Amino acid sequence: MDAKLLEILVCPVCKGPLVYKKTVGELICKPCRLAYPIKDGIPVMLEDEARAMPAEEEV
Template sequence: MDKKLLAILVCPICKGNLDYDKNSDELVCRVHKLAFPVRDNIPIMLEDEARRIDGVV
């Protein structure tokens, strides 16, 4: 994930910061416990495309 792109992307729900999970190739919102997929280096920032994750602090 490009660091410049990661610096400007925010959660589409809360506008909070996102963390990039290299192993799953997802952008994670820790507030809403959602993981947004990255497909072909393109972040899919749609709530309907995100998966709910548990255990994120």
């Protein structure tokens, strides 16, 4: 994931910062508890495509 791209990407729901989880290939929004997938190196920043993170999953 390109570092410059990570600097400008924000959560489409709350406009907050995202955390890149390289091991699972997702961008995580901690406040919304949403995980946005990265497919073929391209972040999919659609709320409908995001995975809701259960409360017990560490962010």
